[in-house]
Amino acid sequence: MRWEELPEEAKVYIAYHSLSCVALFTWMLLPYYMLLTGYSVLEVGLLYTLVEALGVPLTLAAGKLFSRLDIRRGLAAIEALNALSLLLYAASYGPAAPLILTAGMLVGEVSGSLYPLYQAYERAVYPQDRLKEVMAWHLRLPELAIVLSYPVTGFILGYACPTVSCARAAFLFFACYSVAMMLVVLRFFKPVVLSKGQGGPGFLEALRSVSGKLRIYVTAYTLYIFGWSLAPSFALVNYVMETYGGNIFHAAVVSASISAATVTATYVLDLIPEQRGFQAMQAGIAVVLLGLLAIVASPPFALLALIFYAIRVGDAVWFAFNRAWYLSLVSREEAAIVSASISALVSVVSIVSPAVAGLLSHIDPRLPYASSLLAIASTVPLYQRAGQRRKAQVHGRSLHSR
Numbered sequence: 001m002r003w004e005e006l007p008e009e010a011k012v013y014i015a016y017h018s019l020s021c022v023a024l025f026t027w028m029l030l031p032y033y034m035l036l037t038g039y040s041v042l043e044v045g046l047l048y049t050l051v052e053a054l055g056v057p058l059t060l061a062a063g064k065l066f067s068r069l070d071i072r073r074g075l076a077a078i079e080a081l082n083a084l085s086l087l088l089y090a091a092s093y094g095p096a097a098p099l100i101l102t103a104g105m106l107v108g109e110v111s112g113s114l115y116p117l118y119q120a121y122e123r124a125v126y127p128q129d130r131l132k133e134v135m136a137w138h139l140r141l142p143e144l145a146i147v148l149s150y151p152v153t154g155f156i157l158g159y160a161c162p163t164v165s166c167a168r169a170a171f172l173f174f175a176c177y178s179v180a181m182m183l184v185v186l187r188f189f190k191p192v193v194l195s196k197g198q199g200g201p202g203f204l205e206a207l208r209s210v211s212g213k214l215r216i217y218v219t220a221y222t223l224y225i226f227g228w229s230l231a232p233s234f235a236l237v238n239y240v241m242e243t244y245g246g247n248i249f250h251a252a253v254v255s256a257s258i259s260a261a262t263v264t265a266t267y268v269l270d271l272i273p274e275q276r277g278f279q280a281m282q283a284g285i286a287v288v289l290l291g292l293l294a295i296v297a298s299p300p301f302a303l304l305a306l307i308f309y310a311i312r313v314g315d316a317v318w319f320a321f322n323r324a325w326y327l328s329l330v331s332r333e334e335a336a337i338v339s340a341s342i343s344a345l346v347s348v349v350s351i352v353s354p355a356v357a358g359l360l361s362h363i364d365p366r367l368p369y370a371s372s373l374l375a376i377a378s379t380v381p382l383y384q385r386a387g388q389r390r391k392a393q394v395h396g397r398s399l400h401s402r
Helices: 008-036 041-065 071-090 097-112 116-125 128-160 164-188 203-211 215-229 233-244 248-270 274-296 301-329 335-349 353-363 367-377 380-401
Strands: none
Touching: 008 041, 008 071, 008 116, 008 128, 008 164, 008 233, 008 248, 041 097, 041 233, 041 353, 071 097, 071 116, 071 164, 116 335, 128 164, 128 248, 128 301, 215 301, 215 335, 215 353, 215 367, 215 380, 233 248, 233 301, 233 353, 233 367, 248 301, 274 301, 274 367, 274 380, 353 367
């Protein structure tokens, strides 16, 4: 599908998504800033776990609320909360710095609780009959923005101005950037109200769906995300600092290689027919597992960037077909509440992951990736089972049509 063939609402959303991804650099900058200011990697992990625990109830409430209200306002709220959290990070100095930093992370967690609205908005504006092709654009342009912006920002903060004050100035800049993105959402996004009056299914109804048609999907998805939650961004930052003596620039280069791989994966996706989706997901997971095994071996840094590149190609293939599988299982009205329910479940399962990652990183920087390897490997039988079930359903429909 060419860019000009996309619906106007989809093009606006993907363009916004591309611009907003530039600010995601702060997800890596925050743990780097914390390590730079004297926190141990174990303390960083414990603080992330505390914030995760406090944010669990918010995820479900957000999905229920915005099943009844305009999702556009929810997306604008994400940007506003991001701006507030970044302002607090910029102000976190002096005796009150730990409290201000924690407050900023809590605000960021509230913002994160609204992230299921992205999937709900995508469900509303993306054409469902050509979803795989749209998802290629959804991956391609935002990742190109990261490839271009991350190394530049990393070089500035790693070499040109590597001080703590420069890191705070970067937080302030990105806070202003998030405000600009909020205005873009309010000005250019169309209103989307998923369900007027009824508000879609409640949490119990969503759980019933999970126990039925979504059971295998949720189990596999939860295990996969849990695996990656054991190797969060601060584990990567700590890994390159401890193993290679690097700084934020080295972490930015690795992240840029990951995004470049995502762009490559969008072209790979064009070659994979939709009916091969489950086989593609399994192949993607195999690439991820081999890459994680190589990371544990501590290769040279240049090779490390290539390994992360390969991992991301596999992960992007998994993402595209996994998202398409999910959207084929839920209706437009169910999208927000079911996504929020799944996110809440993942949050509960992964709530101790940052603390575990911090402890593992404290013992050995490679251990978070070894743990991810084991968790992700456990999803392979589930995707095999789901693929066999889907194949049987297609075969049954074929026989019925005859």
